[in-house]
Amino acid sequence: MRRTYKLHLIMPATGPHVYEYVESVTMPPLTLLTLASLTPPNYDIRILDEAIEPVRPGPCDLAAISLIYFTAARAYKLADWYRSRNIPVVMGGPHATLCPGEVAGHCDALAIGEADELWPAILRDFEQGRMSGVYRAESPPDLTRLPPLRYDVIDKTRYDVQNLVQTGRGCPVGCDFCAIPALSGRAARHKTVPQVIREIEDSMRLARGFWRRLVVFSDDNLVSDLRFARELFEALIPLRIWWASQCSIAIALNDSLLDLAVKSGCRGLFIGFETPNQAALDGVHKAYSAARFGEAICKLRARGVFLLGSFLFGLDGDTRDSFRATVEFSLKNRLDFVNYHIVSPAPGTPFFRKLESEGRLLHRRWEHYQENAVFRPSGMTADELQQGQIWAYREFFRAGNIIRRALAYWPSVFRMLLVFFESLRVRRKIFAGIRSKERFLARSPGNEIGP
Ligand code: SF4
Incomplete structure:
Protein backbone atom coordinates (compact mmCIF):
# COMPACT_ATOMS: atom_id res chain seq x y z
CA MET A 1 0.00 0.00 0.00
CA ARG A 2 1.27 3.52 -0.84
CA ARG A 3 2.24 5.72 2.07
CA THR A 4 -0.09 8.63 2.84
CA TYR A 5 1.43 12.12 2.99
CA LYS A 6 0.11 15.29 4.58
CA LEU A 7 0.22 18.14 2.07
CA HIS A 8 -0.39 21.82 2.82
CA LEU A 9 -1.34 23.96 -0.20
CA ILE A 10 -0.92 27.61 0.78
CA MET A 11 -2.02 30.95 -0.64
CA PRO A 12 -0.55 33.74 1.51
CA ALA A 13 -2.01 37.25 1.71
CA THR A 14 -0.26 40.58 1.89
CA GLY A 15 0.47 40.13 5.59
CA PRO A 16 -0.68 43.09 7.65
CA HIS A 17 -3.76 43.57 5.43
CA VAL A 18 -2.93 47.25 5.04
CA TYR A 19 -4.88 47.41 1.81
CA GLU A 20 -7.77 45.14 2.66
CA TYR A 21 -10.16 47.14 0.49
CA VAL A 22 -8.79 45.52 -2.63
CA GLU A 23 -9.84 42.17 -1.21
CA SER A 24 -13.45 43.13 -0.66
CA VAL A 25 -14.79 40.05 -2.47
CA THR A 26 -13.30 36.68 -1.55
CA MET A 27 -13.09 33.88 -4.12
CA PRO A 28 -11.86 30.28 -4.00
CA PRO A 29 -8.10 29.89 -4.68
CA LEU A 30 -8.22 28.32 -8.15
CA THR A 31 -4.47 27.71 -8.29
CA LEU A 32 -4.63 25.54 -5.18
CA LEU A 33 -7.73 23.71 -6.40
CA THR A 34 -5.93 22.98 -9.66
CA LEU A 35 -2.93 21.54 -7.78
CA ALA A 36 -5.31 19.50 -5.61
CA SER A 37 -6.91 18.01 -8.72
CA LEU A 38 -3.44 16.97 -9.97
CA THR A 39 -2.44 15.39 -6.65
CA PRO A 40 -2.62 11.58 -6.29
CA PRO A 41 -5.10 10.09 -3.78
CA ASN A 42 -2.39 9.11 -1.27
CA TYR A 43 -2.09 12.76 -0.19
CA ASP A 44 -4.15 14.23 2.63
CA ILE A 45 -4.65 17.80 1.35
CA ARG A 46 -5.20 20.85 3.54
CA ILE A 47 -5.89 24.20 1.85
CA LEU A 48 -4.58 27.23 3.77
CA ASP A 49 -5.96 30.38 2.17
CA GLU A 50 -5.19 33.71 3.78
CA ALA A 51 -7.95 35.40 1.80
CA ILE A 52 -10.35 34.03 4.41
CA GLU A 53 -8.23 33.58 7.55
CA PRO A 54 -4.61 33.92 8.71
CA VAL A 55 -2.58 30.83 7.88
CA ARG A 56 -1.52 28.85 10.93
CA PRO A 57 1.18 26.50 9.70
CA GLY A 58 1.33 23.07 11.31
CA PRO A 59 2.99 19.69 10.96
CA CYS A 60 2.86 18.07 7.52
CA ASP A 61 5.13 16.20 5.09
CA LEU A 62 5.23 18.80 2.29
CA ALA A 63 4.20 22.44 1.91
CA ALA A 64 3.54 24.15 -1.43
CA ILE A 65 3.21 27.93 -1.52
CA SER A 66 1.95 30.02 -4.43
CA LEU A 67 3.18 33.59 -4.34
CA ILE A 68 2.89 36.85 -6.19
CA TYR A 69 5.27 39.76 -5.62
CA PHE A 70 3.19 41.52 -2.96
CA THR A 71 2.72 38.31 -0.97
CA ALA A 72 6.39 37.29 -1.25
CA ALA A 73 7.50 38.56 2.18
CA ARG A 74 4.64 36.71 3.89
CA ALA A 75 5.34 33.59 1.80
CA TYR A 76 9.00 33.61 2.87
CA LYS A 77 8.02 33.81 6.53
CA LEU A 78 5.71 30.83 6.16
CA ALA A 79 8.38 28.92 4.24
CA ASP A 80 10.90 29.63 7.03
CA TRP A 81 8.49 28.13 9.55
CA TYR A 82 8.18 24.87 7.61
CA ARG A 83 11.84 24.59 6.66
CA SER A 84 13.01 25.23 10.23
CA ARG A 85 11.09 22.03 11.10
CA ASN A 86 12.65 20.07 8.21
CA ILE A 87 9.43 20.15 6.20
CA PRO A 88 10.31 20.63 2.51
CA VAL A 89 8.76 23.61 0.71
CA VAL A 90 7.87 23.99 -2.98
CA MET A 91 7.22 27.49 -4.31
CA GLY A 92 5.47 28.45 -7.52
CA GLY A 93 3.19 31.09 -8.95
CA PRO A 94 3.83 34.45 -10.63
CA HIS A 95 6.72 35.60 -8.43
CA ALA A 96 8.52 32.25 -8.72
CA THR A 97 8.24 32.56 -12.50
CA LEU A 98 9.25 36.21 -12.83
CA CYS A 99 11.87 36.46 -10.03
CA PRO A 100 13.20 32.88 -9.71
CA GLY A 101 16.61 33.95 -8.41
CA GLU A 102 15.07 35.64 -5.39
CA VAL A 103 12.49 32.93 -4.62
CA ALA A 104 14.96 30.03 -4.97
CA GLY A 105 16.67 31.06 -1.74
CA HIS A 106 13.48 30.43 0.25
CA CYS A 107 12.42 26.94 -0.86
CA ASP A 108 13.62 23.43 -1.60
CA ALA A 109 12.06 23.24 -5.04
CA LEU A 110 10.95 25.96 -7.42
CA ALA A 111 8.29 25.63 -10.13
CA ILE A 112 8.83 28.11 -12.96
CA GLY A 113 5.92 28.69 -15.35
CA GLU A 114 2.41 27.25 -15.16
CA ALA A 115 2.88 24.28 -12.85
CA ASP A 116 0.05 21.99 -14.04
CA GLU A 117 2.35 19.57 -15.85
CA LEU A 118 5.24 19.98 -13.36
CA TRP A 119 3.32 19.12 -10.22
CA PRO A 120 3.04 15.32 -10.73
CA ALA A 121 6.82 15.14 -11.40
CA ILE A 122 7.56 17.22 -8.29
CA LEU A 123 5.46 14.88 -6.15
CA ARG A 124 7.11 11.81 -7.67
CA ASP A 125 10.55 13.22 -6.82
CA PHE A 126 9.35 14.14 -3.33
CA GLU A 127 8.19 10.57 -2.65
CA GLN A 128 11.55 9.25 -3.86
CA GLY A 129 13.44 11.70 -1.63
CA ARG A 130 15.05 13.59 -4.51
CA MET A 131 12.87 16.68 -4.86
CA SER A 132 15.10 19.72 -5.23
CA GLY A 133 16.14 22.52 -7.54
CA VAL A 134 14.25 24.03 -10.41
CA TYR A 135 11.29 22.53 -12.29
CA ARG A 136 10.63 24.55 -15.41
CA ALA A 137 7.60 24.35 -17.73
CA GLU A 138 9.13 24.39 -21.20
CA SER A 139 5.80 25.31 -22.81
CA PRO A 140 2.35 26.35 -21.57
CA PRO A 141 0.25 23.34 -20.54
CA ASP A 142 -2.55 21.98 -22.68
CA LEU A 143 -5.63 22.99 -20.67
CA THR A 144 -7.84 20.46 -22.44
CA ARG A 145 -5.94 17.69 -20.63
CA LEU A 146 -6.48 18.99 -17.10
CA PRO A 147 -8.67 16.93 -14.76
CA PRO A 148 -11.79 18.55 -13.20
CA LEU A 149 -11.05 20.92 -10.32
CA ARG A 150 -11.27 19.60 -6.74
CA TYR A 151 -13.88 21.99 -5.32
CA ASP A 152 -14.45 19.52 -2.49
CA VAL A 153 -11.18 20.45 -0.72
CA ILE A 154 -12.53 23.83 0.47
CA ASP A 155 -15.57 25.02 2.36
CA LYS A 156 -17.11 27.11 -0.39
CA THR A 157 -19.63 28.77 1.87
CA ARG A 158 -16.77 30.78 3.43
CA TYR A 159 -16.24 32.68 0.16
CA ASP A 160 -18.32 35.58 -1.17
S1 SF4 B 1 -2.67 42.36 -21.13
FE1 SF4 B 1 -4.65 41.40 -21.39
S2 SF4 B 1 -5.18 40.63 -19.34
FE2 SF4 B 1 -3.56 42.14 -19.08
S3 SF4 B 1 -4.66 44.08 -18.69
FE3 SF4 B 1 -4.22 43.98 -20.92
S4 SF4 B 1 -6.10 43.11 -21.77
FE4 SF4 B 1 -6.15 42.66 -19.56
Whole structure:
Protein backbone atom coordinates (compact mmCIF):
# COMPACT_ATOMS: atom_id res chain seq x y z
CA MET A 1 0.00 0.00 0.00
CA ARG A 2 1.27 3.52 -0.84
CA ARG A 3 2.24 5.72 2.07
CA THR A 4 -0.09 8.63 2.84
CA TYR A 5 1.43 12.12 2.99
CA LYS A 6 0.11 15.29 4.58
CA LEU A 7 0.22 18.14 2.07
CA HIS A 8 -0.39 21.82 2.82
CA LEU A 9 -1.34 23.96 -0.20
CA ILE A 10 -0.92 27.61 0.78
CA MET A 11 -2.02 30.95 -0.64
CA PRO A 12 -0.55 33.74 1.51
CA ALA A 13 -2.01 37.25 1.71
CA THR A 14 -0.26 40.58 1.89
CA GLY A 15 0.47 40.13 5.59
CA PRO A 16 -0.68 43.09 7.65
CA HIS A 17 -3.76 43.57 5.43
CA VAL A 18 -2.93 47.25 5.04
CA TYR A 19 -4.88 47.41 1.81
CA GLU A 20 -7.77 45.14 2.66
CA TYR A 21 -10.16 47.14 0.49
CA VAL A 22 -8.79 45.52 -2.63
CA GLU A 23 -9.84 42.17 -1.21
CA SER A 24 -13.45 43.13 -0.66
CA VAL A 25 -14.79 40.05 -2.47
CA THR A 26 -13.30 36.68 -1.55
CA MET A 27 -13.09 33.88 -4.12
CA PRO A 28 -11.86 30.28 -4.00
CA PRO A 29 -8.10 29.89 -4.68
CA LEU A 30 -8.22 28.32 -8.15
CA THR A 31 -4.47 27.71 -8.29
CA LEU A 32 -4.63 25.54 -5.18
CA LEU A 33 -7.73 23.71 -6.40
CA THR A 34 -5.93 22.98 -9.66
CA LEU A 35 -2.93 21.54 -7.78
CA ALA A 36 -5.31 19.50 -5.61
CA SER A 37 -6.91 18.01 -8.72
CA LEU A 38 -3.44 16.97 -9.97
CA THR A 39 -2.44 15.39 -6.65
CA PRO A 40 -2.62 11.58 -6.29
CA PRO A 41 -5.10 10.09 -3.78
CA ASN A 42 -2.39 9.11 -1.27
CA TYR A 43 -2.09 12.76 -0.19
CA ASP A 44 -4.15 14.23 2.63
CA ILE A 45 -4.65 17.80 1.35
CA ARG A 46 -5.20 20.85 3.54
CA ILE A 47 -5.89 24.20 1.85
CA LEU A 48 -4.58 27.23 3.77
CA ASP A 49 -5.96 30.38 2.17
CA GLU A 50 -5.19 33.71 3.78
CA ALA A 51 -7.95 35.40 1.80
CA ILE A 52 -10.35 34.03 4.41
CA GLU A 53 -8.23 33.58 7.55
CA PRO A 54 -4.61 33.92 8.71
CA VAL A 55 -2.58 30.83 7.88
CA ARG A 56 -1.52 28.85 10.93
CA PRO A 57 1.18 26.50 9.70
CA GLY A 58 1.33 23.07 11.31
CA PRO A 59 2.99 19.69 10.96
CA CYS A 60 2.86 18.07 7.52
CA ASP A 61 5.13 16.20 5.09
CA LEU A 62 5.23 18.80 2.29
CA ALA A 63 4.20 22.44 1.91
CA ALA A 64 3.54 24.15 -1.43
CA ILE A 65 3.21 27.93 -1.52
CA SER A 66 1.95 30.02 -4.43
CA LEU A 67 3.18 33.59 -4.34
CA ILE A 68 2.89 36.85 -6.19
CA TYR A 69 5.27 39.76 -5.62
CA PHE A 70 3.19 41.52 -2.96
CA THR A 71 2.72 38.31 -0.97
CA ALA A 72 6.39 37.29 -1.25
CA ALA A 73 7.50 38.56 2.18
CA ARG A 74 4.64 36.71 3.89
CA ALA A 75 5.34 33.59 1.80
CA TYR A 76 9.00 33.61 2.87
CA LYS A 77 8.02 33.81 6.53
CA LEU A 78 5.71 30.83 6.16
CA ALA A 79 8.38 28.92 4.24
CA ASP A 80 10.90 29.63 7.03
CA TRP A 81 8.49 28.13 9.55
CA TYR A 82 8.18 24.87 7.61
CA ARG A 83 11.84 24.59 6.66
CA SER A 84 13.01 25.23 10.23
CA ARG A 85 11.09 22.03 11.10
CA ASN A 86 12.65 20.07 8.21
CA ILE A 87 9.43 20.15 6.20
CA PRO A 88 10.31 20.63 2.51
CA VAL A 89 8.76 23.61 0.71
CA VAL A 90 7.87 23.99 -2.98
CA MET A 91 7.22 27.49 -4.31
CA GLY A 92 5.47 28.45 -7.52
CA GLY A 93 3.19 31.09 -8.95
CA PRO A 94 3.83 34.45 -10.63
CA HIS A 95 6.72 35.60 -8.43
CA ALA A 96 8.52 32.25 -8.72
CA THR A 97 8.24 32.56 -12.50
CA LEU A 98 9.25 36.21 -12.83
CA CYS A 99 11.87 36.46 -10.03
CA PRO A 100 13.20 32.88 -9.71
CA GLY A 101 16.61 33.95 -8.41
CA GLU A 102 15.07 35.64 -5.39
CA VAL A 103 12.49 32.93 -4.62
CA ALA A 104 14.96 30.03 -4.97
CA GLY A 105 16.67 31.06 -1.74
CA HIS A 106 13.48 30.43 0.25
CA CYS A 107 12.42 26.94 -0.86
CA ASP A 108 13.62 23.43 -1.60
CA ALA A 109 12.06 23.24 -5.04
CA LEU A 110 10.95 25.96 -7.42
CA ALA A 111 8.29 25.63 -10.13
CA ILE A 112 8.83 28.11 -12.96
CA GLY A 113 5.92 28.69 -15.35
CA GLU A 114 2.41 27.25 -15.16
CA ALA A 115 2.88 24.28 -12.85
CA ASP A 116 0.05 21.99 -14.04
CA GLU A 117 2.35 19.57 -15.85
CA LEU A 118 5.24 19.98 -13.36
CA TRP A 119 3.32 19.12 -10.22
CA PRO A 120 3.04 15.32 -10.73
CA ALA A 121 6.82 15.14 -11.40
CA ILE A 122 7.56 17.22 -8.29
CA LEU A 123 5.46 14.88 -6.15
CA ARG A 124 7.11 11.81 -7.67
CA ASP A 125 10.55 13.22 -6.82
CA PHE A 126 9.35 14.14 -3.33
CA GLU A 127 8.19 10.57 -2.65
CA GLN A 128 11.55 9.25 -3.86
CA GLY A 129 13.44 11.70 -1.63
CA ARG A 130 15.05 13.59 -4.51
CA MET A 131 12.87 16.68 -4.86
CA SER A 132 15.10 19.72 -5.23
CA GLY A 133 16.14 22.52 -7.54
CA VAL A 134 14.25 24.03 -10.41
CA TYR A 135 11.29 22.53 -12.29
CA ARG A 136 10.63 24.55 -15.41
CA ALA A 137 7.60 24.35 -17.73
CA GLU A 138 9.13 24.39 -21.20
CA SER A 139 5.80 25.31 -22.81
CA PRO A 140 2.35 26.35 -21.57
CA PRO A 141 0.25 23.34 -20.54
CA ASP A 142 -2.55 21.98 -22.68
CA LEU A 143 -5.63 22.99 -20.67
CA THR A 144 -7.84 20.46 -22.44
CA ARG A 145 -5.94 17.69 -20.63
CA LEU A 146 -6.48 18.99 -17.10
CA PRO A 147 -8.67 16.93 -14.76
CA PRO A 148 -11.79 18.55 -13.20
CA LEU A 149 -11.05 20.92 -10.32
CA ARG A 150 -11.27 19.60 -6.74
CA TYR A 151 -13.88 21.99 -5.32
CA ASP A 152 -14.45 19.52 -2.49
CA VAL A 153 -11.18 20.45 -0.72
CA ILE A 154 -12.53 23.83 0.47
CA ASP A 155 -15.57 25.02 2.36
CA LYS A 156 -17.11 27.11 -0.39
CA THR A 157 -19.63 28.77 1.87
CA ARG A 158 -16.77 30.78 3.43
CA TYR A 159 -16.24 32.68 0.16
CA ASP A 160 -18.32 35.58 -1.17
CA VAL A 161 -18.17 33.97 -4.62
CA GLN A 162 -18.73 30.23 -4.37
CA ASN A 163 -18.51 29.23 -8.03
CA LEU A 164 -15.26 30.38 -9.63
CA VAL A 165 -14.33 28.77 -12.95
CA GLN A 166 -11.50 29.43 -15.37
CA THR A 167 -12.08 28.73 -19.06
CA GLY A 168 -8.66 29.76 -20.40
CA ARG A 169 -5.35 31.54 -19.93
CA GLY A 170 -3.14 33.91 -21.91
CA CYS A 171 -3.92 37.30 -23.40
CA PRO A 172 -3.07 38.57 -26.88
CA VAL A 173 -3.31 42.29 -25.96
CA GLY A 174 -0.10 42.91 -24.01
CA CYS A 175 -0.71 46.01 -21.87
CA ASP A 176 2.61 47.33 -20.51
CA PHE A 177 1.56 47.18 -16.84
CA CYS A 178 0.16 43.62 -16.93
CA ALA A 179 2.11 40.47 -16.09
CA ILE A 180 -0.32 38.06 -17.78
CA PRO A 181 1.48 38.01 -21.17
CA ALA A 182 4.81 37.24 -19.42
CA LEU A 183 3.21 34.55 -17.25
CA SER A 184 0.74 32.85 -19.57
CA GLY A 185 1.77 33.99 -23.02
CA ARG A 186 0.02 36.06 -25.67
CA ALA A 187 -1.89 33.18 -27.25
CA ALA A 188 -5.30 32.53 -25.70
CA ARG A 189 -5.61 28.85 -24.65
CA HIS A 190 -8.85 27.29 -23.48
CA LYS A 191 -10.32 24.23 -21.87
CA THR A 192 -12.99 22.56 -23.96
CA VAL A 193 -16.55 23.82 -23.52
CA PRO A 194 -17.72 20.43 -22.09
CA GLN A 195 -14.85 20.64 -19.55
CA VAL A 196 -16.01 24.09 -18.46
CA ILE A 197 -19.64 22.99 -18.20
CA ARG A 198 -18.65 20.02 -16.05
CA GLU A 199 -16.65 22.28 -13.71
CA ILE A 200 -19.61 24.63 -13.36
CA GLU A 201 -21.92 21.73 -12.53
CA ASP A 202 -19.43 20.22 -10.05
CA SER A 203 -18.98 23.56 -8.36
CA MET A 204 -22.69 24.40 -8.15
CA ARG A 205 -23.41 21.02 -6.59
CA LEU A 206 -21.39 22.11 -3.54
CA ALA A 207 -22.66 25.71 -3.41
CA ARG A 208 -25.29 26.89 -0.95
CA GLY A 209 -27.71 29.77 -0.46
CA PHE A 210 -29.26 32.41 -2.71
CA TRP A 211 -26.07 33.04 -4.72
CA ARG A 212 -25.41 29.36 -5.53
CA ARG A 213 -26.51 30.06 -9.12
CA LEU A 214 -23.90 32.79 -9.55
CA VAL A 215 -20.80 31.69 -11.48
CA VAL A 216 -17.78 33.97 -11.84
CA PHE A 217 -15.27 33.31 -14.60
CA SER A 218 -11.74 34.12 -13.48
CA ASP A 219 -10.44 34.61 -17.03
CA ASP A 220 -8.60 37.84 -17.71
CA ASN A 221 -10.68 38.35 -20.83
CA LEU A 222 -13.55 35.93 -21.47
CA VAL A 223 -13.93 37.07 -25.08
CA SER A 224 -10.28 36.87 -26.13
CA ASP A 225 -11.37 34.21 -28.67
CA LEU A 226 -14.78 35.13 -30.12
CA ARG A 227 -15.46 31.68 -31.57
CA PHE A 228 -14.85 30.03 -28.21
CA ALA A 229 -16.93 32.68 -26.42
CA ARG A 230 -19.95 32.06 -28.67
CA GLU A 231 -19.67 28.29 -28.23
CA LEU A 232 -19.44 28.71 -24.46
CA PHE A 233 -22.41 31.10 -24.23
CA GLU A 234 -24.59 28.72 -26.28
CA ALA A 235 -23.70 25.88 -23.90
CA LEU A 236 -24.47 27.99 -20.81
CA ILE A 237 -28.07 28.76 -21.81
CA PRO A 238 -29.59 25.44 -20.57
CA LEU A 239 -27.83 25.79 -17.18
CA ARG A 240 -29.95 28.86 -16.29
CA ILE A 241 -27.14 30.43 -14.26
CA TRP A 242 -26.17 34.05 -13.61
CA TRP A 243 -22.60 34.73 -14.53
CA ALA A 244 -20.03 37.52 -14.31
CA SER A 245 -16.54 37.88 -15.71
CA GLN A 246 -13.68 40.14 -16.63
CA CYS A 247 -13.99 41.11 -20.28
CA SER A 248 -12.63 43.57 -22.77
CA ILE A 249 -15.10 46.14 -24.12
CA ALA A 250 -15.15 44.06 -27.32
CA ILE A 251 -18.15 42.22 -25.83
CA ALA A 252 -20.17 45.43 -25.61
CA LEU A 253 -19.30 46.62 -29.11
CA ASN A 254 -20.52 43.41 -30.75
CA ASP A 255 -24.34 43.40 -30.51
CA SER A 256 -24.96 39.76 -31.41
CA LEU A 257 -22.25 38.52 -29.01
CA LEU A 258 -23.59 40.72 -26.21
CA ASP A 259 -27.17 39.53 -26.78
CA LEU A 260 -26.01 35.92 -26.67
CA ALA A 261 -24.01 36.59 -23.49
CA VAL A 262 -27.06 38.11 -21.78
CA LYS A 263 -29.26 35.23 -22.95
CA SER A 264 -26.74 32.80 -21.42
CA GLY A 265 -26.96 34.52 -18.02
CA CYS A 266 -24.44 37.38 -18.12
CA ARG A 267 -25.44 39.69 -15.25
CA GLY A 268 -22.19 41.48 -14.43
CA LEU A 269 -18.95 42.44 -16.14
CA PHE A 270 -15.65 43.72 -14.85
CA ILE A 271 -14.04 45.91 -17.48
CA GLY A 272 -10.57 47.39 -17.12
CA PHE A 273 -11.05 50.78 -18.76
CA GLU A 274 -7.82 51.86 -16.99
CA THR A 275 -8.34 55.56 -17.81
CA PRO A 276 -10.58 57.81 -19.90
CA ASN A 277 -7.36 59.54 -21.06
CA GLN A 278 -6.53 58.27 -24.58
CA ALA A 279 -2.89 59.42 -24.41
CA ALA A 280 -2.35 57.40 -21.22
CA LEU A 281 -4.06 54.35 -22.80
CA ASP A 282 -1.79 54.61 -25.84
CA GLY A 283 1.22 55.01 -23.56
CA VAL A 284 0.65 51.55 -22.04
CA HIS A 285 -0.39 49.91 -25.34
CA LYS A 286 -3.93 49.20 -24.21
CA ALA A 287 -5.66 48.89 -27.55
CA TYR A 288 -8.85 50.69 -26.50
CA SER A 289 -10.52 53.77 -27.92
CA ALA A 290 -11.62 55.90 -24.97
CA ALA A 291 -14.10 57.61 -27.31
CA ARG A 292 -16.14 54.37 -27.42
CA PHE A 293 -16.33 53.77 -23.66
CA GLY A 294 -19.61 55.67 -23.28
CA GLU A 295 -21.26 53.72 -26.12
CA ALA A 296 -20.11 50.39 -24.64
CA ILE A 297 -21.43 51.27 -21.18
CA CYS A 298 -24.80 52.36 -22.62
CA LYS A 299 -25.22 49.03 -24.39
CA LEU A 300 -24.45 47.09 -21.23
CA ARG A 301 -26.84 49.18 -19.12
CA ALA A 302 -29.59 48.82 -21.72
CA ARG A 303 -29.36 45.05 -21.29
CA GLY A 304 -29.30 45.18 -17.50
CA VAL A 305 -25.68 44.08 -17.06
CA PHE A 306 -24.10 45.39 -13.84
CA LEU A 307 -20.75 46.99 -14.51
CA LEU A 308 -17.63 47.24 -12.38
CA GLY A 309 -15.18 49.62 -14.05
CA SER A 310 -11.53 49.33 -13.14
CA PHE A 311 -9.15 52.30 -13.42
CA LEU A 312 -5.45 52.91 -12.86
CA PHE A 313 -3.93 56.05 -11.39
CA GLY A 314 -0.29 57.00 -11.91
CA LEU A 315 0.16 56.05 -15.56
CA ASP A 316 2.56 58.19 -17.53
CA GLY A 317 0.32 60.88 -19.00
CA ASP A 318 -1.76 61.17 -15.80
CA THR A 319 -1.77 64.51 -14.01
CA ARG A 320 -3.32 65.88 -10.82
CA ASP A 321 -6.51 66.42 -12.86
CA SER A 322 -6.81 62.72 -13.70
CA PHE A 323 -8.50 61.85 -10.39
CA ARG A 324 -11.37 64.28 -10.92
CA ALA A 325 -11.68 63.35 -14.61
CA THR A 326 -11.89 59.64 -13.75
CA VAL A 327 -14.48 60.10 -11.02
CA GLU A 328 -16.56 62.36 -13.28
CA PHE A 329 -16.39 59.73 -16.01
CA SER A 330 -17.50 57.03 -13.55
CA LEU A 331 -20.42 59.08 -12.21
CA LYS A 332 -21.55 60.44 -15.57
CA ASN A 333 -21.65 56.94 -17.07
CA ARG A 334 -23.32 55.55 -13.93
CA LEU A 335 -20.84 52.74 -13.35
CA ASP A 336 -22.30 50.57 -10.59
CA PHE A 337 -18.97 49.88 -8.91
CA VAL A 338 -15.36 50.90 -9.46
CA ASN A 339 -11.85 49.88 -8.59
CA TYR A 340 -9.47 52.83 -8.46
CA HIS A 341 -6.04 51.20 -8.34
CA ILE A 342 -2.66 52.83 -8.07
CA VAL A 343 -0.84 51.22 -10.99
CA SER A 344 1.51 48.60 -9.64
CA PRO A 345 4.89 48.06 -11.30
CA ALA A 346 4.75 44.26 -11.38
CA PRO A 347 8.21 42.73 -11.86
CA GLY A 348 8.54 41.24 -15.35
CA THR A 349 6.36 43.86 -17.04
CA PRO A 350 7.48 46.51 -19.54
CA PHE A 351 6.15 49.15 -17.09
CA PHE A 352 8.47 47.86 -14.34
CA ARG A 353 11.46 47.80 -16.71
CA LYS A 354 10.72 51.36 -17.85
CA LEU A 355 10.54 52.72 -14.31
CA GLU A 356 13.67 50.80 -13.37
CA SER A 357 15.66 52.07 -16.35
CA GLU A 358 14.57 55.65 -15.63
CA GLY A 359 15.53 55.32 -11.94
CA ARG A 360 11.94 56.01 -10.82
CA LEU A 361 11.40 53.02 -8.51
CA LEU A 362 11.51 54.14 -4.88
CA HIS A 363 12.32 50.73 -3.41
CA ARG A 364 11.80 47.01 -3.94
CA ARG A 365 9.88 46.07 -0.87
CA TRP A 366 7.34 44.00 -2.75
CA GLU A 367 4.87 43.81 0.13
CA HIS A 368 4.17 47.53 -0.44
CA TYR A 369 3.76 47.20 -4.19
CA GLN A 370 0.00 46.84 -4.10
CA GLU A 371 -2.11 50.01 -3.96
CA ASN A 372 0.86 52.15 -3.01
CA ALA A 373 2.97 54.76 -4.79
CA VAL A 374 6.30 52.94 -4.96
CA PHE A 375 7.59 54.95 -7.93
CA ARG A 376 7.87 58.56 -9.04
CA PRO A 377 4.88 59.25 -11.31
CA SER A 378 5.55 61.50 -14.29
CA GLY A 379 2.77 64.04 -13.75
CA MET A 380 2.55 64.43 -9.96
CA THR A 381 4.38 63.51 -6.78
CA ALA A 382 4.08 60.07 -5.20
CA ASP A 383 2.24 61.62 -2.26
CA GLU A 384 -0.27 63.30 -4.59
CA LEU A 385 -0.86 59.91 -6.16
CA GLN A 386 -1.60 58.34 -2.76
CA GLN A 387 -3.94 61.16 -1.74
CA GLY A 388 -5.62 61.32 -5.15
CA GLN A 389 -6.64 57.66 -4.96
CA ILE A 390 -8.13 58.19 -1.49
CA TRP A 391 -10.03 61.28 -2.66
CA ALA A 392 -11.42 59.44 -5.69
CA TYR A 393 -12.75 56.53 -3.63
CA ARG A 394 -14.36 58.86 -1.08
CA GLU A 395 -15.99 60.87 -3.84
CA PHE A 396 -17.40 57.88 -5.75
CA PHE A 397 -18.77 56.27 -2.59
CA ARG A 398 -20.27 59.47 -1.12
CA ALA A 399 -23.75 58.70 0.24
CA GLY A 400 -25.42 61.05 -2.26
CA ASN A 401 -23.70 59.36 -5.19
CA ILE A 402 -24.69 55.88 -3.97
CA ILE A 403 -28.33 56.96 -3.65
CA ARG A 404 -28.28 58.52 -7.13
CA ARG A 405 -26.83 55.31 -8.63
CA ALA A 406 -29.44 53.16 -6.93
CA LEU A 407 -32.36 55.44 -7.90
CA ALA A 408 -31.25 55.27 -11.54
CA TYR A 409 -32.59 51.68 -11.52
CA TRP A 410 -36.15 52.77 -10.68
CA PRO A 411 -38.68 51.09 -11.18
CA SER A 412 -36.69 47.85 -10.61
CA VAL A 413 -36.80 47.64 -6.81
CA PHE A 414 -34.58 44.53 -6.84
CA ARG A 415 -31.81 46.30 -8.75
CA MET A 416 -32.13 49.46 -6.67
CA LEU A 417 -31.75 47.54 -3.43
CA LEU A 418 -28.94 45.38 -4.79
CA VAL A 419 -26.85 48.37 -5.89
CA PHE A 420 -27.64 50.30 -2.70
CA PHE A 421 -26.78 47.58 -0.19
CA GLU A 422 -23.81 46.18 -2.12
CA SER A 423 -22.43 49.74 -2.43
CA LEU A 424 -22.76 50.19 1.33
CA ARG A 425 -20.96 46.89 1.93
CA VAL A 426 -18.11 47.79 -0.43
CA ARG A 427 -17.96 51.35 0.96
CA ARG A 428 -17.57 50.00 4.50
CA LYS A 429 -14.61 47.86 3.42
CA ILE A 430 -13.03 50.58 1.31
CA PHE A 431 -13.33 53.26 3.97
CA ALA A 432 -11.83 50.91 6.58
CA GLY A 433 -8.98 50.25 4.13
CA ILE A 434 -8.50 53.98 3.59
CA ARG A 435 -8.29 54.63 7.34
CA SER A 436 -5.75 51.85 7.58
CA LYS A 437 -3.81 53.31 4.65
CA GLU A 438 -3.86 56.79 6.19
CA ARG A 439 -2.39 55.38 9.41
CA PHE A 440 0.27 53.64 7.32
CA LEU A 441 1.10 56.84 5.42
CA ALA A 442 1.30 58.84 8.66
CA ARG A 443 3.93 56.41 9.94
CA SER A 444 5.87 56.51 6.69
CA PRO A 445 8.40 59.33 6.22
CA GLY A 446 7.85 61.03 2.88
CA ASN A 447 4.51 59.21 2.62
CA GLU A 448 5.87 57.15 -0.21
CA ILE A 449 8.19 54.51 1.21
CA GLY A 450 6.89 51.71 3.40
CA PRO A 451 7.60 51.53 7.14
S1 SF4 B 1 -4.66 44.08 -18.69
FE1 SF4 B 1 -6.15 42.66 -19.56
S2 SF4 B 1 -6.10 43.11 -21.77
FE2 SF4 B 1 -4.22 43.98 -20.92
S3 SF4 B 1 -2.67 42.36 -21.13
FE3 SF4 B 1 -3.56 42.14 -19.08
S4 SF4 B 1 -5.18 40.63 -19.34
FE4 SF4 B 1 -4.65 41.40 -21.39
